[in-house]
Amino acid sequence: MAQSTQRPGSRLMDRPEYKSKPKPLTRSPETTVFDAVAAMSDKNYGSVMVVDAADKVIGVVTERDVMNKLVGKGMDAKTTKLSDIMTANPRLAVETDDVTDWMRQMSNERFRRLPVVDAEGRIKVVFTQGDFVSYSWPELIYQARSMATANVTRNFPYYLIGGGIALYSIIMVIVVSML
Numbered sequence: 001m002a003q004s005t006q007r008p009g010s011r012l013m014d015r016p017e018y019k020s021k022p023k024p025l026t027r028s029p030e031t032t033v034f035d036a037v038a039a040m041s042d043k044n045y046g047s048v049m050v051v052d053a054a055d056k057v058i059g060v061v062t063e064r065d066v067m068n069k070l071v072g073k074g075m076d077a078k079t080t081k082l083s084d085i086m087t088a089n090p091r092l093a094v095e096t097d098d099v100t101d102w103m104r105q106m107s108n109e110r111f112r113r114l115p116v117v118d119a120e121g122r123i124k125v126v127f128t129q130g131d132f133v134s135y136s137w138p139e140l141i142y143q144a145r146s147m148a149t150a151n152v153t154r155n156f157p158y159y160l161i162g163g164g165i166a167l168y169s170i171i172m173v174i175v176v177s178m179l
Contacts, residue, residue, distance in 0.1 A: 012102065012116050013095040017131045024115070024126045026051045029058065029083035033070055036061060036082055047113050047126065050086045055122045057115045059086030092117050095124055103132045 012018060026049045027036050036048045040063070050059035061082050069085040070077060091109075093102050093116045102114055106129055114127040152159065 010098050010100065011096050012093055012099055012127065015099060015127075015131070017127065018095070018116070018125055021125045021127075021131075024049050024123055026055070026123060027082060028052075029081060029086070031082050032078055033061070033066060033075075033080045033082060033085060034077040037066060037077060046128075048082065049115055049123050049126065050082050051123060057090065057092055057117065057121075057123050059083065059088045060090045060113060060115065061086045062113060090115060092121075093127070094119065099132070102127070106132070 022043075025036075025039055025043055025045045025047070027039070029050050029052075031050075040046070040048055047060055047062040049057050050061060052058050059082065065085050065087065066077075069075075070080055075084075091105070091111065091114065093114050095116050095118055097116075106112070106114060112129050115123055116125045116127055118124050
């Protein structure tokens with residue numbers, strides 16, 4: 001993915017989640033679905049990254065893949081390999097990519113897990129849509145504050161006139177009531 005103009009803190013690797021997330025669950029394409037699901041269950045993970053010998057992502061298997069491609073088709077988890085049900089060549093982000101670019105892509109293209117790799121293509125972390133929620137709320141609040149400030153600044157003369165009229169009216173009511 002092409003990098004856009006970088007804003008401070010806008011790279012995937014700048015997110016607090018990047019450093020705090022545990023290492024992704026990885027398995028080889030020859031691993032059985034049964035063994036992968038056991039590991040997913042043990043770690044409470046929703047996916048497993050299928051990697052080659054160089055630790056480069058070649059596929060992704062999610063809970064949904066297990067349900068739709070294995071259980072839904074009556075396949076045997078103990079004999080089916082990850083390579084049989086994985087989503088091959090998944091979208092991969094590089095750790096220096098822009099957060100908002102990937103938020104937009106994940107939303108538009110309807111995928112929930114984003115493997116993030118280093119410059120050599122090795123898996124570093126998996127971001128989920130939920131990880132981006134912590135980014136989007138502060139960003140939305142900041143944008144709302146900026147818009148409100150711009151609106152008040154742009155309309156300041158009207159607020160000044162309105163405030164003056166209100167103050168004059170209050171003073172006149174007080175003066176008239178004292179008579």
